[in-house]
Amino acid sequence: MAKIKKMFVCNECGYESPKWMGKCPGCNGWNTFTEEVKDESINNFKRAVTISSGNKPKSITEVKSSEYERLDTGIGELNRVIGGGLVKGSLTLISGDPGIGKSTILLQSASNIAKKYGKVLYVSGEESEEQIKMRAERLKATCNELYIVSETNIDIIEEHILSMEPTFVIIDSIQTLYKATITSAPGSVSQVRECTNDLMRIGKTKNIPLFIVAHVTKQGELAGPRVLEHMVDTVLYFEGERTQEFRIIRTIKNRFGTTSEIGVFEMKESGLEEVTDASSVFLQEKSMQQEGSVVIGILEGTRPILVEIQALASETKAVMPRRTAVGVDHQRLSLILAVLEKKLKVPFYNSDVYVNVVGGLNVDGTYGDLGIVLALISSIKSREIKLENLLVIGEVGLTGEVRPIAHAEKIINEAVKMGFTNIILPEKNKAKITNKMVNLIGVTTVKEAVSKIF
Structure with a gap:
């Protein structure tokens, strides 16, 4: 007669245990065990059957390589x-x-x-x-x-x-x-x-x-x-x-x-x-001169995409102000706020801060750092960015410097195609750009970028 026994299996990693456990030893997940019934006769049958594929070890130099069809x-x-x-x-x-x-x-x-x-x-x-x-x-x-x-x-x-x-x-x-x-x-x-x-x-x-x-x-x-x-x-x-x-x-x-x-x-x-044309999708509702709104360029794989970042800073009476980021890494936002308070003496400790990437896209990496900085300053100072058709790219360091980004020329070529005429970018990136169809504004620090815009 087939021997039936009950086992508890982790839904996350497949770890098996004869009894229920609150925490899985395999993946450290909590409350992931579910009860399953196992038939031992099936396992015995599997052990009895052996299959020989006829494959033998080969030297890697003897294996033929070819492109996948x-x-x-x-x-x-x-x-x-x-x-x-x-x-x-x-x-x-x-x-x-x-x-x-x-x-x-x-x-x-x-x-x-x-x-x-x-x-x-x-x-x-x-x-x-x-x-x-x-x-x-x-x-x-x-x-x-x-x-x-x-x-x-x-x-x-x-x-x-x-x-x-x-x-x-x-x-x-x-x-x-x-x-x-x-x-x-x-x-x-x-x-x-x-x-x-x-x-x-x-x-x-x-x-x-x-x-x-x-x-x-x-x-x-x-x-x-x-x-x-x-x-x-x-x-x-x-x-x-x-x-x-x-x-x-x-x-x-x-x-x-x-x-x-x-x-x-x-x-x-x-x-x-x-x-x-993904850039046109994410910018279709963009009005170029709005308080707290900046267009940034990012790279998804080999594809450059232009997206709009919106920031809102509003005064709060709460003891702990809110920090909400949608489409942007929350830790990255906290870092940028700390740099602005330390280097530009702009107080955000008494303001709720909200940052949103329009269109539902998630911005990975550091392409949008400088864009978030300018959007936050624009919002908290209630001042519009006067430069028309402006694109902003650049990474912000802890000392307030603007660091270069990879594949800047690809993003700028996409911006030219979309009709942007002014681009703020790191000075080191500007030295390597050969496209002369746009006005390139090179910056080395956050303070310099803010002064050139406002």
Whole structure:
């Protein structure tokens, strides 16, 4: 008779324990253990079966290297974030909030690939085939080579893949799949891990690229065990609000390309449409001369983007003034405020400070430091920036100096294209710029920058 026993498994790292524990020894997470039932006969069967692949160790000099063959998804922004197209045999995980557009973009890319390369299989465990057909008709993504099936059993899905031999497979979503030999419920650590392992084996052996949709938690993190991110080749995250029309796909992990690229999309009735000129999107509501508003330039991967930063400083009677940053690192804001109080003697200790990046974009790095400085001074002094069509770039150090940034020329070329005529930048960057179509104002300190503007 099969021996059944209960185990407690950590949802974050997959650590197993015979008893429940409040804190996981593996990842130090609290209240992450869930109870699962394990069948010992299955483990004994696995130990009894040995598989020889016939592979032998080779010298690295003997291994032939070649470029990965990629499939064009027909969506330029999606190709950008995954490194130029789908690599055959790759496993890509895409996650995001409910209703953000994950299924929409996958159905659009599935239709494009089916028209260009042949059979594509769309497996859905959350929607019926009729629901998928209705969405496909709305998106005009119907194609004879696009096959859909509503199934959650991983063994049956494997049979469909082996019999069809498609060029591309989409799984929507991994939390709904289950393996009959595992007794725990779909979405549990064991089920997600085993089903992903089976999909990875199918994709690698049959040289089929797979897209897997994953749910997110209320905190915005990837649902399921953390090991899921380590197993796949690429992790994409859909950002944006359901009430906003713009969406951003960001690469978190990519074994076949860079992890710093983003793709910008606009949600319309006909589906997600790619936005090739992102700067115009983030500046479309910009009025150039407003108190507390400055345009900065940032670099997302290889793409320069111009965004508007708004700052508001208002006097408060509270003992502890508020510091709120949306789209900007909170620690970075505190550092800049400290520099302004020390070097410029501008008091912020009696003011609430709010900083916001317009459009919902998150500014990483130090590209926007000098822009935040000028926006804060403009707001607290209630003075508009008189220079028209002004762009500001530069990093601010703790001693009040303005430090140079990387790829300044790319950002300036984008600014020229967008019609900016005045650019404040670090003096060291100015010496290397060859573009003479704009008025370049070089600065070395925060005090100098403020004096030149106000």
